[in-house]
Amino acid sequence: MKIKESISIALKISSILSFVYLLSMLYFVFVYNYSLWLGFLILVLFFSLSVWIIQSYIERYIYNKIKLIYKFIHDHKVKKTKGKSEKERFLASLDSVHQEVLGWSEDYEAEILQLKKLEKYRKEYIGNISHELKTPLFTILGYVSTLLDGGLKDDTINVKYLERSEKNISRLIRIVKELETIGQLESGELQLNYSSFDIQDLCAEVIESLDAKAVEKNTAVFLRKNHQKSRLVYADKNQIQRLLGNLIYNAIKYGYSNSGKVKISFFDMDTNILIEITDNGPGIEKENLPRIFERFYRTDKARNREAGGTGLGLAIVKHIVEAHHQTISVRSTIGIGTTFGFTLEKTNISKH
Template sequence: MSVKFKKSYKFALKSSLYITLYCFVLLMPLVLFFTDIAWWMYSLHSVFVFFISFFIIQYRVENFIYRRVKKIYDKVSLLEHTDLRSSAVTTDMQTLTEEIEKFATNKKIEIESLQVREEYRRDYLGNISHEIKTPLYTIQSYLETLQDGAIDDLEIRDQYLERAMSGVDRLTFIIRDLDMISRLEAGNIHLETTVFDIVACVQEVFDFLEYRANKRDITLMFDMKYPKPIYVRGDRDRISQVLTNLVSNSIKYGKNKGTTEVSIEDLIKNKLIIRVTDNGEGIKKEFIPRLFERFFRVDKSGNRKVGGSGLGLSIVKHIVEAHGEHIYVESSFGYGSEFSFTIEKASKEAYEEIMEEE
């Protein structure tokens, strides 16, 4: 308490002491030589002057500081949902200073965060505009050409209609993925959690993408033989989509006659980690933190030959996190990449129980 008192009233104490000493020294010759007042009475009077000075100064300083500082509190709402009290402001200036510094720091962080969000918003709007207008312009150009008379040439008509339809498919693909991400972020997609065999799920993805892989002479394979089912708990359709997107990406950016390998490993007691590894182009280190952003592409040239909506990895991240799991990426530019995600392990008994219920 004594330390707090000294800090709180330091200014008033010093000022009162200076006034008392000044009066004592200045008036002492006059009082002692020209009046009959006793020494002890003069000393008592000095003590009285000290206390009176202290209380007057303290009161005036408190009111002065309080009135002005309260305006600051009112304008910037420094203390939210808290009534400003005189004692809280005026008796501990160190606390006030710390509060103001804290407020300034928080506001600085808030402003920087808003600037980052605004930059992200601009990038996002630019990307989505580019992604949508590309197929739209493609469709428009082919249809206008047909309107100008090319429709009479059956070969050109069929060719241009096919290309226009390809643009429609791409536009539909983008809108579908955008709708899914919006629902995932809003938490509007309900996960149908069940127990299933992850080995069979991976094999189905391989079968689905086999034709696309063969076109680039890429081999889809497991890292080893898995003779027995490995049961996991999650939404089978969503996890299948995660695997499809990851394997599809490895095919898009893989090298001809390359490989895409899936491995299933124990992580901890009740977790597995699924790894999708390729020996393709790889990703530069500076791009890795942004891989899961919507529409982010490593290829800054705007090349769209690899296809896709640019939303695949963002969807993967949202689905994995919706399961309460984590996704990781490791890549060495020029040597390949590895995407991995965790998933909850389940027992054979849990699988059989669900099968019986169905």
């Protein structure tokens, strides 16, 4: 409570008391012939004294009620103002707490906004995972129902429907396994088997394994390999192979057919090596880039689901990189293409 407010309260209370005194004084003046001037003098003194007493009492009362709180949270500030009076220290503490409360309020509002944002993402995540699981399950149910209703005896559809059911079951198993992998990476339960290997050679192996997909899309894949210099990194080779397979496969899959180009480049960064996978595809909208590594997040849901995949590939890629204590980034320009880049630790010959 400010000083002005305590004075205002004291004036109001004193005015009421003085009014009561005035009525009493007038009674004694007219009934018992007391001196009118003496009565008014006493009234003025009474009013002034009551204002001072009431104001002092209010300030003392407030101070006594909250001084224990300020003792704990403002001792260090009180020490800096030892030369000041008790009232000045008290007012300084009030001003300081006011600023702290304002700061806390701003932080709290920011926290609420962040929680609302996370809640929105949570709802989207639940909706996405429901869709990813529901689609193959309903498809399997449809095929099985048809077979049970007599289709099992129809040689024109029985094998085809069983094969399609198997395909959707495999998709469900893949989703569950990839979710399990992400959980293990997040919790640190998945142990990484570090070894030294040439990242250029590993990229060449991955490109060779995806040759059929590149031929199908008529996409050229270029590896900017330095034949004069090896690129030794220290990492889990199997996990990095999985990471590269996902990024290069996506670059081929979502690029332009018949004119697609994918380029893998390497850059020396002191203790790390930067690996970049670049395509000349349609690109990714700017607003989608911050969420590109989220589970089940798709920039074009209809097209991506038709193209297959679990929607977990990039989430796994991000967690693999982070499990190695490295960084991954993405940049994209609509109509020009997209580049994914990640770093790996160089092999330190003396250390490893």
